[in-house]
Amino acid sequence: MNQPDKLLKIKDAFNTARVLCCGDIMLDRYIYGTVNRISPEAPIPVLSIERESNMLGGAGNVVRNVAALGGLPILNTVIGDDPAGASIKALLSQDGVSSSDMITVRHRSTAIKTRYLAGNHQLLRADHEILANINNATIKKVISAVKKAMKTSGSVVISDYGKGVLVPDVIAGIIDAAHRAGKPVIVDPKGRDYGRYQGADLVTPNKAELAEAVGHALNADCDIIDAARSLVMQYDLGGVLVTRSHEGMTLVTAEGEVTHLSAEAREVFDVSGAGDTVVAAIATAMAAGANLIDAITIANICAGVVVGKAGTAACYGSEFSFAVNHQSTNAAEQKILDLDPLLHQVRQWRNTGKTIGFTNGCFDLLHMGHISLLKQAGQACDRLIVGLNSDVSVNQLKGPDRPIQNETARATILAALSDVAGVVIFDDATPFRLIDAIKPDVLVKGSDYTVDKVVGADIVLGWGGKVLLADIIDGHSTTGTISRMAK
Numbered sequence: 001m002n003q004p005d006k007l008l009k010i011k012d013a014f015n016t017a018r019v020l021c022c023g024d025i026m027l028d029r030y031i032y033g034t035v036n037r038i039s040p041e042a043p044i045p046v047l048s049i050e051r052e053s054n055m056l057g058g059a060g061n062v063v064r065n066v067a068a069l070g071g072l073p074i075l076n077t078v079i080g081d082d083p084a085g086a087s088i089k090a091l092l093s094q095d096g097v098s099s100s101d102m103i104t105v106r107h108r109s110t111a112i113k114t115r116y117l118a119g120n121h122q123l124l125r126a127d128h129e130i131l132a133n134i135n136n137a138t139i140k141k142v143i144s145a146v147k148k149a150m151k152t153s154g155s156v157v158i159s160d161y162g163k164g165v166l167v168p169d170v171i172a173g174i175i176d177a178a179h180r181a182g183k184p185v186i187v188d189p190k191g192r193d194y195g196r197y198q199g200a201d202l203v204t205p206n207k208a209e210l211a212e213a214v215g216h217a218l219n220a221d222c223d224i225i226d227a228a229r230s231l232v233m234q235y236d237l238g239g240v241l242v243t244r245s246h247e248g249m250t251l252v253t254a255e256g257e258v259t260h261l262s263a264e265a266r267e268v269f270d271v272s273g274a275g276d277t278v279v280a281a282i283a284t285a286m287a288a289g290a291n292l293i294d295a296i297t298i299a300n301i302c303a304g305v306v307v308g309k310a311g312t313a314a315c316y317g318s319e320f321s322f323a324v325n326h327q328s329t330n331a332a333e334q335k336i337l338d339l340d341p342l343l344h345q346v347r348q349w350r351n352t353g354k355t356i357g358f359t360n361g362c363f364d365l366l367h368m369g370h371i372s373l374l375k376q377a378g379q380a381c382d383r384l385i386v387g388l389n390s391d392v393s394v395n396q397l398k399g400p401d402r403p404i405q406n407e408t409a410r411a412t413i414l415a416a417l418s419d420v421a422g423v424v425i426f427d428d429a430t431p432f433r434l435i436d437a438i439k440p441d442v443l444v445k446g447s448d449y450t451v452d453k454v455v456g457a458d459i460v461l462g463w464g465g466k467v468l469l470a471d472i473i474d475g476h477s478t479t480g481t482i483s484r485m486a487k
Contacts, residue, residue, distance in 0.1 A: 154287025
Protein backbone atom coordinates (compact mmCIF):
# COMPACT_ATOMS: atom_id res chain seq x y z
CA MET A 1 0.00 0.00 0.00
CA ASN A 2 1.47 3.39 -1.00
CA GLN A 3 1.70 6.28 1.47
CA PRO A 4 -1.36 8.30 0.29
CA ASP A 5 -3.58 5.21 0.38
CA LYS A 6 -2.25 4.33 3.84
CA LEU A 7 -3.01 7.81 5.20
CA LEU A 8 -6.48 7.86 3.66
CA LYS A 9 -7.22 4.44 5.17
CA ILE A 10 -6.30 5.83 8.59
CA LYS A 11 -8.51 8.86 7.94
CA ASP A 12 -11.44 6.55 7.12
CA ALA A 13 -11.19 5.21 10.68
CA PHE A 14 -11.43 8.67 12.26
CA ASN A 15 -15.16 8.22 12.83
CA THR A 16 -14.33 5.59 15.47
CA ALA A 17 -11.52 7.61 17.09
CA ARG A 18 -12.47 8.87 20.55
CA VAL A 19 -10.08 11.54 21.86
CA LEU A 20 -10.12 12.76 25.45
CA CYS A 21 -9.17 16.45 25.49
CA CYS A 22 -8.13 17.82 28.91
CA GLY A 23 -7.11 21.36 29.73
CA ASP A 24 -7.88 25.04 29.90
CA ILE A 25 -10.78 26.33 27.84
CA MET A 26 -11.66 29.91 27.04
CA LEU A 27 -14.11 31.88 24.96
CA ASP A 28 -12.53 33.71 22.02
CA ARG A 29 -14.67 36.74 21.20
CA TYR A 30 -14.15 38.78 18.03
CA ILE A 31 -15.63 42.26 17.58
CA TYR A 32 -15.43 43.62 14.04
CA GLY A 33 -15.95 47.15 12.84
CA THR A 34 -14.55 50.09 10.91
CA VAL A 35 -12.39 53.04 11.92
CA ASN A 36 -13.16 56.39 10.30
CA ARG A 37 -11.93 58.86 12.90
CA ILE A 38 -9.73 59.45 15.93
CA SER A 39 -11.35 59.99 19.31
CA PRO A 40 -11.49 63.62 20.52
CA GLU A 41 -10.90 62.30 24.05
CA ALA A 42 -7.53 60.65 23.40
CA PRO A 43 -5.28 59.82 20.40
CA ILE A 44 -6.98 56.48 19.79
CA PRO A 45 -9.14 55.16 16.93
CA VAL A 46 -12.91 54.98 17.32
CA LEU A 47 -14.19 51.55 16.29
CA SER A 48 -17.72 51.56 14.89
CA ILE A 49 -18.87 48.04 15.78
CA GLU A 50 -20.62 46.10 13.02
CA ARG A 51 -20.76 42.53 14.29
CA GLU A 52 -19.48 40.07 16.87
CA SER A 53 -18.67 36.37 16.85
CA ASN A 54 -17.59 33.76 19.42
CA MET A 55 -15.27 30.77 19.01
CA LEU A 56 -13.90 28.04 21.24
CA GLY A 57 -10.40 28.77 22.49
CA GLY A 58 -7.69 26.78 24.24
CA ALA A 59 -8.64 23.13 24.68
CA GLY A 60 -11.93 24.01 22.97
CA ASN A 61 -10.06 24.59 19.71
CA VAL A 62 -8.47 21.15 20.03
CA VAL A 63 -11.96 19.68 20.43
CA ARG A 64 -13.13 21.62 17.40
CA ASN A 65 -10.24 20.27 15.31
CA VAL A 66 -10.89 16.67 16.38
CA ALA A 67 -14.56 17.05 15.43
CA ALA A 68 -13.70 18.69 12.08
CA LEU A 69 -11.46 15.76 11.16
CA GLY A 70 -14.35 13.39 11.89
CA GLY A 71 -13.14 12.19 15.30
CA LEU A 72 -15.19 11.89 18.49
CA PRO A 73 -13.88 14.36 21.11
CA ILE A 74 -14.58 14.18 24.84
CA LEU A 75 -13.85 17.44 26.68
CA ASN A 76 -12.68 17.49 30.28
CA THR A 77 -12.26 21.02 31.62
CA VAL A 78 -13.52 23.51 34.18
CA ILE A 79 -15.75 26.50 33.45
CA GLY A 80 -17.59 29.04 35.54
CA ASP A 81 -21.33 29.22 36.04
CA ASP A 82 -21.53 32.40 33.98
CA PRO A 83 -22.61 33.69 30.52
CA ALA A 84 -19.22 32.86 28.97
CA GLY A 85 -19.50 29.28 30.23
CA ALA A 86 -22.99 29.07 28.73
CA SER A 87 -21.63 30.36 25.40
CA ILE A 88 -18.96 27.66 25.43
CA LYS A 89 -21.61 24.98 25.98
CA ALA A 90 -23.63 26.38 23.06
CA LEU A 91 -20.60 26.37 20.75
CA LEU A 92 -19.77 22.79 21.73
CA SER A 93 -23.35 21.79 20.94
CA GLN A 94 -23.04 23.36 17.48
CA ASP A 95 -20.04 21.11 16.83
CA GLY A 96 -21.95 18.08 18.12
CA VAL A 97 -19.79 17.78 21.25
CA SER A 98 -21.28 16.97 24.64
CA SER A 99 -20.48 19.26 27.57
CA SER A 100 -21.49 16.67 30.16
CA ASP A 101 -17.87 15.85 31.09
CA MET A 102 -17.03 19.46 31.95
CA ILE A 103 -16.89 20.60 35.57
CA THR A 104 -18.84 23.78 36.37
CA VAL A 105 -17.61 25.75 39.37
CA ARG A 106 -20.04 28.33 40.68
CA HIS A 107 -17.57 30.98 41.80
CA ARG A 108 -15.00 30.53 39.01
CA SER A 109 -14.84 32.99 36.10
CA THR A 110 -14.68 31.55 32.58
CA ALA A 111 -11.77 33.10 30.66
CA ILE A 112 -12.69 35.42 27.79
CA LYS A 113 -10.27 36.83 25.22
CA THR A 114 -11.85 39.68 23.27
CA ARG A 115 -10.21 40.90 20.07
CA TYR A 116 -11.23 44.18 18.42
CA LEU A 117 -10.59 44.27 14.68
CA ALA A 118 -10.89 46.88 11.95
CA GLY A 119 -10.75 45.05 8.64
CA ASN A 120 -7.84 42.61 8.95
CA HIS A 121 -6.07 44.65 11.62
CA GLN A 122 -6.34 43.81 15.30
CA LEU A 123 -6.56 47.00 17.34
CA LEU A 124 -6.71 45.56 20.84
CA ARG A 125 -7.03 42.32 22.80
CA ALA A 126 -8.75 42.47 26.17
CA ASP A 127 -8.51 39.43 28.48
CA HIS A 128 -11.08 38.83 31.20
CA GLU A 129 -9.75 36.05 33.38
CA ILE A 130 -8.80 35.16 36.92
CA LEU A 131 -5.62 33.06 36.97
CA ALA A 132 -6.33 30.87 39.96
CA ASN A 133 -5.61 27.17 40.39
CA ILE A 134 -8.60 24.92 40.93
CA ASN A 135 -9.08 23.77 44.52
CA ASN A 136 -8.68 20.23 45.90
CA ALA A 137 -12.38 19.40 45.61
CA THR A 138 -12.40 20.36 41.92
CA ILE A 139 -9.14 18.47 41.33
CA LYS A 140 -10.80 15.29 42.59
CA LYS A 141 -13.82 15.88 40.31
CA VAL A 142 -11.59 16.43 37.27
CA ILE A 143 -9.51 13.29 37.87
CA SER A 144 -12.64 11.23 38.52
CA ALA A 145 -14.15 12.44 35.22
CA VAL A 146 -10.86 11.66 33.42
CA LYS A 147 -10.79 8.08 34.72
CA LYS A 148 -14.39 7.56 33.63
CA ALA A 149 -13.82 8.97 30.12
CA MET A 150 -10.55 7.05 29.74
CA LYS A 151 -12.49 3.77 29.46
CA THR A 152 -13.85 4.73 26.04
CA SER A 153 -11.00 6.92 24.75
CA GLY A 154 -8.34 5.90 22.27
CA SER A 155 -5.90 8.73 23.06
CA VAL A 156 -5.52 11.74 25.35
CA VAL A 157 -4.57 15.37 24.70
CA ILE A 158 -3.34 17.65 27.49
CA SER A 159 -3.82 21.23 26.31
CA ASP A 160 -1.99 23.47 28.77
CA TYR A 161 -2.65 27.22 28.58
CA GLY A 162 -1.61 27.96 32.17
CA LYS A 163 -5.06 29.08 33.31
CA GLY A 164 -5.23 26.97 36.47
CA VAL A 165 -7.01 23.76 35.44
CA LEU A 166 -3.90 21.68 34.74
CA VAL A 167 -2.28 21.85 38.14
CA PRO A 168 0.50 19.26 38.73
CA ASP A 169 -1.82 16.78 40.51
CA VAL A 170 -4.29 16.86 37.61
CA ILE A 171 -1.59 16.34 34.96
CA ALA A 172 -0.04 13.48 36.93
CA GLY A 173 -3.48 11.94 37.41
CA ILE A 174 -4.24 12.13 33.69
CA ILE A 175 -0.92 10.60 32.63
CA ASP A 176 -1.15 7.84 35.25
CA ALA A 177 -4.73 6.96 34.24
CA ALA A 178 -3.78 6.92 30.56
CA HIS A 179 -0.77 4.66 31.11
CA ARG A 180 -2.84 2.24 33.19
CA ALA A 181 -5.37 2.12 30.33
CA GLY A 182 -2.66 1.82 27.65
CA LYS A 183 -3.63 5.11 25.95
CA PRO A 184 -1.07 7.52 24.44
CA VAL A 185 -0.81 11.03 25.94
CA ILE A 186 -0.01 14.00 23.69
CA VAL A 187 0.86 17.29 25.44
CA ASP A 188 0.67 20.84 24.08
CA PRO A 189 2.98 22.38 26.73
CA LYS A 190 3.20 25.72 28.52
CA GLY A 191 6.10 27.34 30.38
CA ARG A 192 9.53 26.03 31.38
CA ASP A 193 8.67 23.27 33.85
CA TYR A 194 8.42 20.11 31.73
CA GLY A 195 8.63 18.02 34.88
CA ARG A 196 4.88 18.52 34.99
CA TYR A 197 4.63 16.25 31.93
CA GLN A 198 6.83 13.45 33.27
CA GLY A 199 6.19 10.22 31.38
CA ALA A 200 4.02 11.69 28.59
CA ASP A 201 4.19 9.88 25.25
CA LEU A 202 4.68 13.03 23.17
CA VAL A 203 5.20 16.72 23.92
CA THR A 204 4.75 19.23 21.08
CA PRO A 205 6.51 22.58 21.75
CA ASN A 206 7.14 25.07 19.01
CA LYS A 207 10.69 26.33 18.52
CA ALA A 208 10.28 29.30 20.88
CA GLU A 209 8.70 27.12 23.59
CA LEU A 210 11.52 24.59 23.29
CA ALA A 211 14.09 27.37 23.67
CA GLU A 212 12.26 28.60 26.79
CA ALA A 213 12.20 25.07 28.24
CA VAL A 214 15.96 24.55 27.89
CA GLY A 215 16.89 28.15 28.69
CA HIS A 216 18.97 29.08 25.64
CA ALA A 217 18.64 30.06 21.98
CA LEU A 218 18.32 27.39 19.27
CA ASN A 219 20.14 28.56 16.16
CA ALA A 220 20.68 25.38 14.16
CA ASP A 221 19.02 22.02 13.52
CA CYS A 222 21.53 20.31 15.79
CA ASP A 223 20.60 22.71 18.62
CA ILE A 224 16.91 21.78 18.25
CA ILE A 225 17.67 18.06 18.20
CA ASP A 226 19.96 18.28 21.23
CA ALA A 227 17.38 20.33 23.17
CA ALA A 228 14.57 17.91 22.35
CA ARG A 229 16.74 14.94 23.26
CA SER A 230 17.62 16.49 26.63
CA LEU A 231 13.91 16.86 27.48
CA VAL A 232 13.21 13.28 26.43
CA MET A 233 15.92 11.93 28.69
CA GLN A 234 15.32 14.26 31.65
CA TYR A 235 11.54 13.73 31.85
CA ASP A 236 11.15 10.16 30.55
CA LEU A 237 9.16 11.32 27.51
CA GLY A 238 8.26 9.05 24.61
CA GLY A 239 9.24 11.81 22.21
CA VAL A 240 9.35 15.55 21.51
CA LEU A 241 7.83 16.93 18.32
CA VAL A 242 9.12 20.43 17.59
CA THR A 243 6.80 22.45 15.33
CA ARG A 244 8.88 24.91 13.31
CA SER A 245 6.40 26.93 11.23
CA HIS A 246 7.67 27.20 7.61
CA GLU A 247 10.60 24.89 8.48
CA GLY A 248 8.28 21.95 9.15
CA MET A 249 8.49 19.57 12.12
CA THR A 250 11.25 17.62 13.85
CA LEU A 251 10.55 14.50 15.92
CA VAL A 252 13.07 13.14 18.44
CA THR A 253 12.06 9.86 20.12
CA ALA A 254 13.19 8.09 23.26
CA GLU A 255 14.87 5.51 21.01
CA GLY A 256 17.11 8.26 19.62
CA GLU A 257 15.47 8.40 16.20
CA VAL A 258 15.18 11.79 14.49
CA THR A 259 12.56 12.44 11.80
CA HIS A 260 12.11 15.72 9.96
CA LEU A 261 9.04 16.62 7.91
CA SER A 262 9.07 19.60 5.55
CA ALA A 263 6.23 22.12 5.81
CA GLU A 264 3.24 21.27 3.62
CA ALA A 265 1.76 24.78 3.23
CA ARG A 266 2.23 26.51 -0.13
CA GLU A 267 1.41 29.88 1.42
CA VAL A 268 1.37 30.73 5.13
CA PHE A 269 -1.47 33.16 5.85
CA ASP A 270 -1.98 32.78 9.61
CA VAL A 271 -0.41 30.37 12.12
CA SER A 272 -3.07 31.02 14.81
CA GLY A 273 -4.19 27.74 16.36
CA ALA A 274 -1.89 25.57 14.23
CA GLY A 275 -0.51 23.93 17.39
CA ASP A 276 -4.03 22.90 18.38
CA THR A 277 -4.50 21.36 14.95
CA VAL A 278 -1.26 19.39 15.28
CA VAL A 279 -2.09 17.80 18.64
CA ALA A 280 -5.69 17.15 17.57
CA ALA A 281 -4.60 15.42 14.36
CA ILE A 282 -1.94 13.31 16.10
CA ALA A 283 -4.35 12.21 18.82
CA THR A 284 -7.15 11.45 16.35
CA ALA A 285 -4.83 9.44 14.11
CA MET A 286 -3.38 7.45 17.02
CA ALA A 287 -6.87 6.77 18.38
CA ALA A 288 -7.68 5.43 14.90
CA GLY A 289 -4.75 3.02 15.11
CA ALA A 290 -1.94 4.95 13.42
CA ASN A 291 1.67 4.67 14.55
CA LEU A 292 3.51 7.83 15.64
CA ILE A 293 5.25 8.52 12.32
CA ASP A 294 2.03 8.22 10.32
CA ALA A 295 0.23 10.34 12.92
CA ILE A 296 2.70 13.22 12.69
CA THR A 297 2.65 12.95 8.89
CA ILE A 298 -1.11 13.41 9.02
CA ALA A 299 -0.69 16.31 11.47
CA ASN A 300 1.83 17.99 9.18
CA ILE A 301 -0.61 17.86 6.27
CA CYS A 302 -3.43 19.23 8.46
CA ALA A 303 -1.19 22.06 9.70
CA GLY A 304 -0.44 22.95 6.10
CA VAL A 305 -4.17 23.35 5.51
CA VAL A 306 -4.93 25.57 8.52
CA VAL A 307 -2.02 28.01 8.14
CA GLY A 308 -3.42 28.85 4.71
CA LYS A 309 -6.59 30.17 6.37
CA ALA A 310 -7.27 33.43 8.20
CA GLY A 311 -7.71 33.30 11.98
CA THR A 312 -7.92 30.32 14.30
CA ALA A 313 -9.02 27.54 11.97
CA ALA A 314 -9.64 23.80 11.73
CA CYS A 315 -8.75 21.21 9.11
CA TYR A 316 -11.76 19.23 7.93
CA GLY A 317 -11.56 15.58 6.94
CA SER A 318 -12.45 16.39 3.34
CA GLU A 319 -9.66 19.00 3.19
CA PHE A 320 -7.17 16.45 4.50
CA SER A 321 -8.27 13.91 1.88
CA PHE A 322 -8.01 16.54 -0.82
CA ALA A 323 -4.51 17.54 0.32
CA VAL A 324 -3.35 13.91 0.26
CA ASN A 325 -4.85 13.20 -3.15
CA HIS A 326 -3.91 16.48 -4.76
CA GLN A 327 -0.65 17.70 -3.25
CA SER A 328 0.36 18.86 -6.71
CA THR A 329 -3.09 20.05 -7.74
CA ASN A 330 -3.76 23.48 -9.19
CA ALA A 331 -5.60 26.27 -7.42
CA ALA A 332 -8.81 25.69 -9.41
CA GLU A 333 -9.35 22.21 -7.98
CA GLN A 334 -8.96 23.61 -4.46
CA LYS A 335 -12.18 25.55 -4.95
CA ILE A 336 -14.22 22.33 -4.85
CA LEU A 337 -15.32 21.94 -1.23
CA ASP A 338 -17.69 19.96 0.94
CA LEU A 339 -20.25 22.02 2.85
CA ASP A 340 -18.45 22.27 6.24
CA PRO A 341 -15.13 23.61 4.91
CA LEU A 342 -17.06 25.82 2.49
CA LEU A 343 -18.99 27.38 5.38
CA HIS A 344 -15.70 27.99 7.18
CA GLN A 345 -14.36 29.68 4.04
CA VAL A 346 -17.51 31.79 3.78
CA ARG A 347 -17.02 32.99 7.37
CA GLN A 348 -13.45 33.96 6.55
CA TRP A 349 -14.54 35.88 3.46
CA ARG A 350 -17.18 37.71 5.47
CA ASN A 351 -14.63 38.51 8.18
CA THR A 352 -12.72 40.49 5.54
CA GLY A 353 -15.83 42.32 4.34
CA LYS A 354 -16.53 40.25 1.21
CA THR A 355 -20.07 39.80 -0.14
CA ILE A 356 -21.17 36.26 -1.02
CA GLY A 357 -23.14 35.30 -4.13
CA PHE A 358 -24.79 31.98 -4.92
CA THR A 359 -26.17 30.33 -8.02
CA ASN A 360 -26.83 26.72 -8.92
CA GLY A 361 -27.46 24.33 -11.75
CA CYS A 362 -26.48 21.08 -13.47
CA PHE A 363 -23.94 22.71 -15.83
CA ASP A 364 -23.70 19.48 -17.81
CA LEU A 365 -22.17 20.72 -21.06
CA LEU A 366 -20.89 24.22 -20.31
CA HIS A 367 -22.00 26.70 -23.00
CA MET A 368 -22.14 30.46 -23.63
CA GLY A 369 -25.39 30.81 -21.73
CA HIS A 370 -23.75 29.35 -18.63
CA ILE A 371 -20.67 31.55 -19.03
CA SER A 372 -22.80 34.69 -19.35
CA LEU A 373 -24.86 33.85 -16.25
CA LEU A 374 -21.76 33.08 -14.17
CA LYS A 375 -20.04 36.29 -15.29
CA GLN A 376 -23.08 38.38 -14.33
CA ALA A 377 -23.30 36.56 -11.01
CA GLY A 378 -19.59 37.07 -10.33
CA GLN A 379 -19.89 40.80 -11.02
CA ALA A 380 -22.75 41.10 -8.49
CA CYS A 381 -20.65 39.95 -5.50
CA ASP A 382 -17.10 39.55 -4.23
CA ARG A 383 -17.13 35.75 -3.98
CA LEU A 384 -19.43 33.54 -6.07
CA ILE A 385 -20.35 30.05 -4.91
CA VAL A 386 -21.87 27.58 -7.36
CA GLY A 387 -24.13 24.80 -6.11
CA LEU A 388 -23.71 21.88 -8.52
CA ASN A 389 -26.32 19.14 -8.80
CA SER A 390 -24.72 15.74 -8.18
CA ASP A 391 -24.97 12.92 -10.73
CA VAL A 392 -27.82 11.40 -8.72
CA SER A 393 -29.68 14.71 -8.62
CA VAL A 394 -29.21 15.37 -12.36
CA ASN A 395 -30.40 11.87 -13.15
CA GLN A 396 -33.60 12.49 -11.19
CA LEU A 397 -34.17 15.91 -12.77
CA LYS A 398 -33.13 15.26 -16.38
CA GLY A 399 -33.68 11.54 -16.91
CA PRO A 400 -31.66 8.32 -17.08
CA ASP A 401 -29.34 9.50 -19.90
CA ARG A 402 -28.04 12.51 -17.98
CA PRO A 403 -25.61 13.83 -16.99
CA ILE A 404 -23.29 13.60 -19.96
CA GLN A 405 -20.30 14.48 -17.77
CA ASN A 406 -19.90 13.21 -14.22
CA GLU A 407 -19.96 15.56 -11.24
CA THR A 408 -16.18 15.58 -10.84
CA ALA A 409 -15.65 16.74 -14.41
CA ARG A 410 -18.41 19.34 -14.17
CA ALA A 411 -17.09 20.69 -10.86
CA THR A 412 -13.52 20.88 -12.16
CA ILE A 413 -14.59 22.87 -15.24
CA LEU A 414 -16.62 25.31 -13.13
CA ALA A 415 -13.77 25.75 -10.65
CA ALA A 416 -11.43 26.72 -13.49
CA LEU A 417 -13.52 29.84 -14.21
CA SER A 418 -12.17 33.06 -12.71
CA ASP A 419 -15.67 34.25 -11.72
CA VAL A 420 -16.20 31.18 -9.51
CA ALA A 421 -14.74 31.22 -5.97
CA GLY A 422 -16.17 27.91 -4.74
CA VAL A 423 -18.08 24.86 -5.93
CA VAL A 424 -20.18 22.62 -3.70
CA ILE A 425 -21.95 19.46 -4.95
CA PHE A 426 -25.42 18.65 -3.59
CA ASP A 427 -27.78 15.67 -3.90
CA ASP A 428 -31.13 17.36 -3.22
CA ALA A 429 -33.61 18.23 -5.95
CA THR A 430 -33.30 21.91 -4.96
CA PRO A 431 -30.49 23.94 -3.37
CA PHE A 432 -32.69 25.24 -0.54
CA ARG A 433 -30.65 23.65 2.27
CA LEU A 434 -27.41 24.97 0.76
CA ILE A 435 -28.80 28.49 0.50
CA ASP A 436 -30.08 28.37 4.07
CA ALA A 437 -26.64 27.25 5.32
CA ILE A 438 -24.51 29.65 3.22
CA LYS A 439 -26.84 32.67 3.63
CA PRO A 440 -25.67 34.46 0.48
CA ASP A 441 -25.93 38.22 0.10
CA VAL A 442 -26.92 37.77 -3.55
CA LEU A 443 -28.92 34.88 -5.06
CA VAL A 444 -28.63 34.59 -8.84
CA LYS A 445 -30.84 32.78 -11.38
CA GLY A 446 -31.63 33.31 -15.05
CA SER A 447 -34.25 35.78 -16.22
CA ASP A 448 -36.39 32.88 -17.42
CA TYR A 449 -37.44 32.74 -13.73
CA THR A 450 -39.51 35.22 -11.76
CA VAL A 451 -38.41 36.07 -8.23
CA ASP A 452 -41.32 34.21 -6.66
CA LYS A 453 -40.25 31.04 -8.50
CA VAL A 454 -36.58 31.15 -7.44
CA VAL A 455 -35.85 28.54 -4.75
CA GLY A 456 -34.62 30.29 -1.61
CA ALA A 457 -35.55 33.80 -2.74
CA ASP A 458 -37.90 34.31 0.21
CA ILE A 459 -35.28 33.52 2.87
CA VAL A 460 -32.54 35.53 1.12
CA LEU A 461 -34.79 38.57 0.93
CA GLY A 462 -35.80 37.91 4.53
CA TRP A 463 -32.27 38.43 5.86
CA GLY A 464 -31.72 41.53 3.72
CA GLY A 465 -30.11 39.94 0.67
CA LYS A 466 -31.11 40.46 -2.93
CA VAL A 467 -32.13 38.30 -5.87
CA LEU A 468 -30.60 38.93 -9.29
CA LEU A 469 -32.24 37.62 -12.46
CA ALA A 470 -29.37 37.44 -14.97
CA ASP A 471 -29.91 38.05 -18.65
CA ILE A 472 -30.20 34.89 -20.74
CA ILE A 473 -28.47 34.41 -24.09
CA ASP A 474 -31.00 32.82 -26.41
CA GLY A 475 -30.23 29.73 -28.44
CA HIS A 476 -27.97 28.01 -25.93
CA SER A 477 -28.98 25.00 -23.84
CA THR A 478 -27.45 21.65 -22.95
CA THR A 479 -30.57 19.81 -24.14
CA GLY A 480 -30.42 21.61 -27.50
CA THR A 481 -26.72 20.84 -27.87
CA ILE A 482 -27.31 17.15 -27.18
CA SER A 483 -30.18 17.09 -29.70
CA ARG A 484 -28.01 18.63 -32.42
CA MET A 485 -25.20 16.17 -31.68
CA ALA A 486 -27.64 13.29 -32.01
CA LYS A 487 -28.68 14.50 -35.46
